Amino acid sequence: MSFVSYAMILAGGLGSRLCILSEKRAKPAVPFGGKYRIIDFSLSNCVNSGIYDVGILTQYRPLSLRDHIGIGRPWDLDRKRGGVELLQPFQGWAETDWYRGTADAIQQNWIRVEEREAEHLLVLSGDHVYRMDYRPMIEAHLASGADATIAIAQVPREEARGFGVVDLDGEDRVQGFVEKPASPPSGNISMGVYVFRTSALHAMLREDAERDTAHDFGRNILPAMVGSGHVQGFRHDGYWQDIGTLDSYYRANLDLLRPDPPFPLEDPRWPIFTPSTEFPPARIGMRAEVRASILTHGTIVNGIVERSVLFPGAVVEEGATVRDSIVMGETWVGPLAEIRHSILDKRVHVGPRARVGYGTDLTPNRSCPEHLSSGITIVGKETRIPEGVTIGRNCRVSANLIEEDFPEDTVPSGGVMERELNVAH
Amino acid sequence: MTAIPPVLVLVLAGGRSDALRALGRIRTASALPYGGKYRVIDFTLSNCVHSGLNRIGILTQYAPLSLHGHIGIGRAWDLDRRDGGIRLLQPYVRQRETNWYRGTADALLQNRNVIEDAQARHILVLSGDLVYKMDYAELIRFHEEHDAALTLVTVTAPSDEPERYGYVHADRSGRVSGLEEKPKRAGGGAVSGAIYAFRAKELMDRLRRPGAGPDLVCDVIQPMIAEKTRVFAYPHRGYWRDIGTVESYYESNMDLVRPAPPLNLYDPDWLIYTPSEDRSPAVFGVEAAASQSLVSHGARVEGTVRRSVLFPGVHVGPGAVVEDSIVMHDTRIGSGARLRRAIVDKRVVIGAGALVGQAEGSAEDSRGAAAPGLCVIGKGSVIPASTRIGPDALIEIGVSERDFPGREIAAGSVVRPTGRLAAARGVNGGSG
Numbered sequence: 001m002s003f004v005s006y007a008m009i010l011a012g013g014l015g016s017r018l019c020i021l022s023e024k025r026a027k028p029a030v031p032f033g034g035k036y037r038i039i040d041f042s043l044s045n046c047v048n049s050g051i052y053d054v055g056i057l058t059q060y061r062p063l064s065l066r067d068h069i070g071i072g073r074p075w076d077l078d079r080k081r082g083g084v085e086l087l088q089p090f091q092g093w094a095e096t097d098w099y100r101g102t103a104d105a106i107q108q109n110w111i112r113v114e115e116r117e118a119e120h121l122l123v124l125s126g127d128h129v130y131r132m133d134y135r136p137m138i139e140a141h142l143a144s145g146a147d148a149t150i151a152i153a154q155v156p157r158e159e160a161r162g163f164g165v166v167d168l169d170g171e172d173r174v175q176g177f178v179e180k181p182a183s184p185p186s187g188n189i190s191m192g193v194y195v196f197r198t199s200a201l202h203a204m205l206r207e208d209a210e211r212d213t214a215h216d217f218g219r220n221i222l223p224a225m226v227g228s229g230h231v232q233g234f235r236h237d238g239y240w241q242d243i244g245t246l247d248s249y250y251r252a253n254l255d256l257l258r259p260d261p262p263f264p265l266e267d268p269r270w271p272i273f274t275p276s277t278e279f280p281p282a283r284i285g286m287r288a289e290v291r292a293s294i295l296t297h298g299t300i301v302n303g304i305v306e307r308s309v310l311f312p313g314a315v316v317e318e319g320a321t322v323r324d325s326i327v328m329g330e331t332w333v334g335p336l337a338e339i340r341h342s343i344l345d346k347r348v349h350v351g352p353r354a355r356v357g358y359g360t361d362l363t364p365n366r367s368c369p370e371h372l373s374s375g376i377t378i379v380g381k382e383t384r385i386p387e388g389v390t391i392g393r394n395c396r397v398s399a400n401l402i403e404e405d406f407p408e409d410t411v412p413s414g415g416v417m418e419r420e421l422n423v424a425h
Numbered sequence: 426m427t428a429i430p431p432v433l434v435l436v437l438a439g440g441r442s443d444a445l446r447a448l449g450r451i452r453t454a455s456a457l458p459y460g461g462k463y464r465v466i467d468f469t470l471s472n473c474v475h476s477g478l479n480r481i482g483i484l485t486q487y488a489p490l491s492l493h494g495h496i497g498i499g500r501a502w503d504l505d506r507r508d509g510g511i512r513l514l515q516p517y518v519r520q521r522e523t524n525w526y527r528g529t530a531d532a533l534l535q536n537r538n539v540i541e542d543a544q545a546r547h548i549l550v551l552s553g554d555l556v557y558k559m560d561y562a563e564l565i566r567f568h569e570e571h572d573a574a575l576t577l578v579t580v581t582a583p584s585d586e587p588e589r590y591g592y593v594h595a596d597r598s599g600r601v602s603g604l605e606e607k608p609k610r611a612g613g614g615a616v617s618g619a620i621y622a623f624r625a626k627e628l629m630d631r632l633r634r635p636g637a638g639p640d641l642v643c644d645v646i647q648p649m650i651a652e653k654t655r656v657f658a659y660p661h662r663g664y665w666r667d668i669g670t671v672e673s674y675y676e677s678n679m680d681l682v683r684p685a686p687p688l689n690l691y692d693p694d695w696l697i698y699t700p701s702e703d704r705s706p707a708v709f710g711v712e713a714a715a716s717q718s719l720v721s722h723g724a725r726v727e728g729t730v731r732r733s734v735l736f737p738g739v740h741v742g743p744g745a746v747v748e749d750s751i752v753m754h755d756t757r758i759g760s761g762a763r764l765r766r767a768i769v770d771k772r773v774v775i776g777a778g779a780l781v782g783q784a785e786g787s788a789e790d791s792r793g794a795a796a797p798g799l800c801v802i803g804k805g806s807v808i809p810a811s812t813r814i815g816p817d818a819l820i821e822i823g824v825s826e827r828d829f830p831g832r833e834i835a836a837g838s839v840v841r842p843t844g845r846l847a848a849a850r851g852v853n854g855g856s857g
Contacts, residue, residue: 034706035722074703257708265705266723276701280690281461281721281735283682290715290726296706297462297722298691309706 004120004138004195005082006113007051009042010102010217011126012059017245017371020380020399021345025064028126030243031328031346033256033265034296034309036274037068038243039126043084044272047075049134051122053082055112057105059098062088074273087112101215107205118198123217125192129252129263130240131270137234138195146232147200148225150174151193153240160184162244164192164218166233174231179218188233190218191240200229239263247374250343253309253326257292265294277312277329287318303333311346320350325357334387341393342377351387351403358390363414365394372396372414391415432565433545433625434478435514435536436469437529438553439486444670447803447822448770452491454669455553458753458771460681460690460697461719461734464495465668466553467699470502470511473551475695476561480509482539483553484532486516486525492553501700514539528639534632540625548628550641552619556677556688557665558695564622564659573657574627575649577601578620580665589667590616591642595658601650606642615658618665621646627654664688675768675799678734678751682717704737712743728758742777750782759810766816767800775802776810776826783813798837 011028021030028039039056046054054077058065065086071077072084087109089098099105106113106123113121120141122134132151141149152166165184167176176185194217204221213220225231239262241252255262265272279298284290289304298313303320313330316322320337327333331344334352342357350356357377365372372378372394379385380399386406391397392413405419438455445454455466466483473481481504485492492513498504499511514536516525526532533540533550540548547568549561559578568576579593587608593615594603604617621641631637631645638644650656664687668674680687690697704723709715714729723738728745735741736753742760750767758764759777767782775781782800798817802808806824814820815836824842834840 259711266708266725271703272705273703276703278696278698280697281719282707283691284715284718284720284730286684286717288716290709291713292711293709294706295709295720300691 004118004122004134004141005051006053006055006116006118007046007122007124007134008087008106008109008113009039009046009054009056009124009126010105010192011039011056011065012062012099012102012105018243018249019246019368019371019378019396021246021249021343021378022061023399024061024381026058026060026062026126027243029061029065029068030127030249031311032129032243032249033253034294034311035277036265036272037065038129039065039068040272040274041129041131042124042126043069043075043077044270045130045132045134046122046124047077047273048270049132051134052077052079053116054084055087055109056084056126057087057099057102057109059089059105062086068275070275074275076273085112099215101213101220102217103205103208103221104215106201107209107215110202110205113198113202121196121198121201123194123196127243128192128240129243130191130236131238131263131267131272132191132193132236132240133270134193134195137193137236140234141195141232144232145230147197147229148222149195149232149234150177150222151191151236152188152233153191153236155187155189157184157187160187160189163242164190164222166190168233172233172235174226174233177218177222177226177231179216179223190222191236192218192242193236194222200225246343246371246376246378250326250374250376254307254324256294256309257307259292279312282310285318288316303335317352341375342379344379345381345383345399347382348379349382349384351385351389353388354385355390356385357393357395359392359413361413362393363412365396365416366414367396367416369414391417430547430565430569431543431545432478432480432547432549432561432622433540433543434473434481434549434551434561435533435540436466436481436483436551436553437532438466438483438492439489439526439532440554440669441487442554442669445674446671446819447801448671448674448768451488451804451822453485453487453489453554456488456492456495457554457668457674458736459556459668459674460678461721461736462702463697463699464492465556466492466495467501467697468556468558469551469553470496470499470504471695471697472557472559472561474502474504474698476559478549478561479504479506480543480545482512482514482536484514484526484536486532489513489515495700497700501698503698512539526639528644529641530632530637530645531639533628533641534637537629537632540629543625545625548623548625550621550623550628554669555619555665555667557618557661558663558688558692558697559620559661561622564620567659568622568657571599571657572655573622574624574654575646575656576622576659577604577646577656578618578661579615579658580618580661582614582616583666583673586670586673589669593617593658599657599659601656601658604642604647604650606647615660617642618661619667620661622659671768671799671801675751679732679749681719682732682734684717702737707735710743713741728760736771753804765800766797767802769802770804770806770822772805773802774807776808776812778811779808780813781808782816782818 077084282295282299285302288301299310300315302318303316311329314327317335322339325342328346331348338355340357377395379397383401386403391411397417442449442454504511591606666677707724710727713726717732721737727743728741738755744761754771756773761778765782802820803822809826814834817837819839
């Protein structure tokens with residue numbers, strides 16, 4: 001039996017690299033894999049690991065997350081002792097403000113940790129896709145007597161650049177921790193899963209609060225702890241995917257469709273819980289074709305769907321084709337429309353014969369070339385794409401546009417559609 | 426929704442349906458899996474909550490475990506509430522006289538305390554084994570407007586098996602003058618939909634009459650009509666099906682995969698609620714082909730599926746072909762196996778290359794000829810690889826590979842479990 005019974009999940013992130021997917025929702029609330037939100041993985045890992053007392057630190061656009069979590073029923077977290085609590089910044093007599101960083105978020109909610117008189121605390125990120133039993137890590141942490149234990153994943157060294165990179169010695173003791181280094185010393189990266197000795201963490205948080213830092217776990221707290229205390233690494237072998245960019249988001253979704261998926265969603269021993277929708281089963285029409293795809297309840301397919309993920313209530317009408325795409329809840333793809341290499345957010349309406357993600361011209365996006373250059377086109381929530389319009393690759397089409405916002409029949413590759421821009425023209 | 430007077434709903438869900446063969450032995454008809462993710466009783470319960478009725482008693486008797494497990498505390502229907510909510514009413518032992526429910530009226534009489542405590546003005550008596558969508562608030566309004574002692578819902582007689590229904594004779598105002606149960610000849614027209622709104626006092630008085638018989642239709646409703654009590658007919662024009670036989674159960678499921686289904690499950694204002702299962706979305710393999718089907722979460726399709734209903738967790742192996750069939754939870758269909766006009770219960774294993782429901786000689790379809798009989802495979806059975814099972818065959822519950830007399834099972838034959846294991850498995854489980 002472990003001494004860790006409380007987990008805090010950092011879920012306040014802005015996630016700007018997810019482009020318009022996280023424009024109206026926090027990154028952990030971004031839909032994933034047909035019926036989930038990204039935070040479902042961390043939350044399900046908690047309850048599957050026997051941790052039924054969870055605080056979720058939110059700040060940026062928490063409404064979508066709040067609706068999703070509710071009182072925690074799907075995770076069996078609607079309970080008298082423990083359960084789930086959303087910790088939004090609040091005003092008090094002193095020392096309360098918006099969270100200045102992940103470390104500050106925990107510091108401001110330290111009363112929650114104190115109340116529990118917990119000797120150790122599990123700190124997680126809400127924006128990773130993985131399955132992990134936290135118990136072996138907690139046991140290793142207790143056995144080693146470390147101040148902190150960091151879960152470590154291994155990636156090719158050149159890909160480690162975007163993560164917290166860890167330098168491990170022969171006993172897996174952490175000798176160095178650098179956040180997002182230009183030239184990573186190794187491919188050992190932090191998974192954003194930590195077990196802390198409460199007293200050591202608290203001392204560090206108090207110290208950090210006084211200083212002018214980013215108040216960030218990866219940039220400040222962990223490097224400082226490595227310098228002054230005992231930080232242990234804990235290697236984790238399974239699938240782990242950070243959903244930091246549109247490309248990684250797209251790839252992680254399409255990974256699910258491989259014949260032998262690296263991360264099977266169905267695993268009765270380690271289910272991923274999420275609130276259910278009340279839709280009927282997926283309905284496949286007479287002239288439909290569905291291959292290498294994921295369908296959820298409430299989807300209706302009368303056209304062709306290949307290598308795609310369809311969320312609840314997505315409809316593909318007759319003669320339409322959806323390939324290599326992610327189509328979110330209640331989006332409608334009209335007759336004879338063609339969708340390729342695209343991410344369509346919720347309740348998008350694609351008019352008949354419209355084409356999205358069309359052509360082979362891979363001109364990077366003109367307003368955010370760093371995030372949209374691999375060929376993916378993204379369409380924001382509730383936008384209505386007019387009949388017959390063609391939208392190229394690497395395009396960004398904002399949320400809530402209506403037919404009149406598309407003055408031309410074609411949006412060339414790399415294009416940006418926003419209402420403000422049209423007004424300016 | 427306008428306010429409706431206090432109504433207590435009592436759902437009859439305890440019946441045993443021998444006509445459902447192996448499907449009905451382990452569960453009452455109300456608990457039959459339906460439409461890919463539902464149980465039949467979900468329609469009645471969802472109708473109740475959409476109609477604003479939330480005081481519900483469910484009368485169970487035969488093989489109730491499956492139903493009890495499904496309903497739980499009523500969360501799926503928002504019926505886990507302090508006032509009202511759902512109560513499961515199973516027969517119980519009393520100090521003086523103890524009996525199973527001897528019939529529908531007797532079941533109601535044995536629950537007279539529940540009816541009296543509710544102090545409802547009307548009692549809505551429903552059947553849990555019907556598939557339909559209906560706003561009961563409208564029915565209650567009609568019932569009140571007509572100052573009826575009983576309003577019975579009429580539906581158009583489904584074309585099959587006319588002898589299964591009770592024919593209602595009513596005048597233009599809706600006043601009922603006769604109810605003819607299961608006539609030898611087809612009466613044509615309106616039949617009783619087994620949905621009744623009673624004035625509570627009238628029902629209690631009738632149930633309590635000394636010497637009153639145990640059947641609601643024969644011993645309560647028909648005497649009411651004969652005695653010229655105010656009985657009215659309320660026509661229901663939408664879809665309505667009784668799924669009490671293998672054939673009617675099959676046809677009603679198949680109605681859902683028709684190009685324009687007569688029953689719309691997708692109406693956001695009248696969704697059918699059911700407890701959810703924590704399963705992943707349905708996964709279709711690279712070689713999958715699917716058309717005119719319903720596919721549920723947790724299903725994995727690597728072969729071909731046509732005109733079929735797949736429940737959660739069904740696996741259709743590579744090269745397997747499932748046509749015109751209903752396949753329930755967690756059944757595995759081996760590679761290259763072919764199913765045709767089959768109803769396969771939960772957790773069945775169909776061996777690779779097995780042919781189920783295929784006519785002898787040709788595995789191809791016999792278009793033009795009358796459809797052959799349905800194949801039923803009971804819960805948990807194992808069909809050995811390369812076995813050929815003809816149409817209209819029945820594989821009982823819990824049949825193991827060793828129980829098969831050979832690799833050819835002729836049309837219309839029955840395979841039963843043999844050996845000691847058989848008794849332990851299945852029949853008395855009641856937890857389908």
